[in-house]
Amino acid sequence: MYPLLRLLIFVLTHEQAHRFVVFLLRLIAAVPGGLWLLRRCCAVEDPSLACEVFGVKFRNRIGAAAGLDRNGEIYDALGAIGLGFVEVGTITPNAQSGNPTPRAFRLADRGAILHRTGQPNRGLQSAIRHLRRNHHGVVVGCNLGCNASTPPEDAPQDVLKLFRNLYQYADYFTINVSGDDVRDAHLTQSEPYIMHLLEPLFDFRRGQNQYRPILLKISPDLTNEEIDTITDILIRTPLDGIVAANGTQQLPDDLPKRVGKGRLSGRPLTERTIEIVRRIHTRSGGTYPIIGTGGMMTPSDVQAMLDAGADLVQLCTGLIFEGPRLVKAVCASLIEREKARAAEQEQPQVE
Numbered sequence: 001m002y003p004l005l006r007l008l009i010f011v012l013t014h015e016q017a018h019r020f021v022v023f024l025l026r027l028i029a030a031v032p033g034g035l036w037l038l039r040r041c042c043a044v045e046d047p048s049l050a051c052e053v054f055g056v057k058f059r060n061r062i063g064a065a066a067g068l069d070r071n072g073e074i075y076d077a078l079g080a081i082g083l084g085f086v087e088v089g090t091i092t093p094n095a096q097s098g099n100p101t102p103r104a105f106r107l108a109d110r111g112a113i114l115h116r117t118g119q120p121n122r123g124l125q126s127a128i129r130h131l132r133r134n135h136h137g138v139v140v141g142c143n144l145g146c147n148a149s150t151p152p153e154d155a156p157q158d159v160l161k162l163f164r165n166l167y168q169y170a171d172y173f174t175i176n177v178s179g180d181d182v183r184d185a186h187l188t189q190s191e192p193y194i195m196h197l198l199e200p201l202f203d204f205r206r207g208q209n210q211y212r213p214i215l216l217k218i219s220p221d222l223t224n225e226e227i228d229t230i231t232d233i234l235i236r237t238p239l240d241g242i243v244a245a246n247g248t249q250q251l252p253d254d255l256p257k258r259v260g261k262g263r264l265s266g267r268p269l270t271e272r273t274i275e276i277v278r279r280i281h282t283r284s285g286g287t288y289p290i291i292g293t294g295g296m297m298t299p300s301d302v303q304a305m306l307d308a309g310a311d312l313v314q315l316c317t318g319l320i321f322e323g324p325r326l327v328k329a330v331c332a333s334l335i336e337r338e339k340a341r342a343a344e345q346e347q348p349q350v351e
Ligand SMILES: Cc1cc2nc3c(=O)[nH]c(=O)nc-3n(C[C@H](O)[C@H](O)[C@H](O)COP(=O)(O)O)c2cc1C
Pocket: 065, 066, 067, 068, 089, 090, 104, 113, 115, 117, 119, 143, 176, 179, 217, 245, 246, 247, 265, 266, 267, 269, 293, 294, 295, 296, 314, 315, 316, 317, 318
């Protein structure tokens, strides 16, 4: 059925298609038995896929990246297609409409999407309404950002407000310092700025009965030295992990003129994001959680990301192009990987 749906979706613009899919998934979830049927048709389940990362239990390591479920409307349906977790957002305190449309373009020949959405979302209150629902076993993370109108010095207040109010509704939090179209990327990913954002969150968390992991989402355009600085923050502070990475702002010269500027996601990111994850993993001694995202288009990309040291992997552009069959193929390949590992361990060791 997905090939037919895919044909229809590809006639629409990216944003029209996104709205249509959100509508369809919400409809399925609202029908009694709809999620069960979706799970039966799409999900690949196996106990060998389960894992625990930053103290949270996941059905499997494969999740949906931020930008797919901006308001928390479809995490249950995304779970039913077989994803182990969904990162909702980017959520900002107040609703915002984002940049003028058109602002997202599929570049199918490159396996890429150029986007400059400006984090449109319905804001904190709407997210709370949706996240109050039953999570149906899917791990839900919240990706937090500040409103475009917020001056940089007030960014910590925006993020703290979101964190406090969403604390009881999410399993983990990602602070998005990499998706800002308004503030300078090198400022928002500098150590003082990051610590300014994180310290109030650490303080608030210390006073809570339940622990919620905090991760930081970075840009793939950071230099290796900047990545090392952020890895050192991970080692030195109570930060729990890193999400690497967002779309790149380094665009090739031969992009079609009509698409303009923005971030490029998908296939062009694969190599760099795997390299970044390997760098963070090596520098941090392999002991800190990393979510790898960026250019995960095939099961072998996901395997390479896990081999580089990622604990969890998020799909975004690959899922937009391939739909649930990518999740199915990735999970099936991970089951094979686990079987091969188990068989290897059973081999008698020859001296
Ligand atoms: C249309 C679109 C919208 C996105 N919106 C967000 C967002 O709101 N917040 C965020 O942190 N990342 C956002 N992203 C980035 C993705 O979460 C992901 O980090 C990035 O696209 C790399 O993964 P990919 O190559 O598999 O797409 C968006 C990506 C796309 C394609």
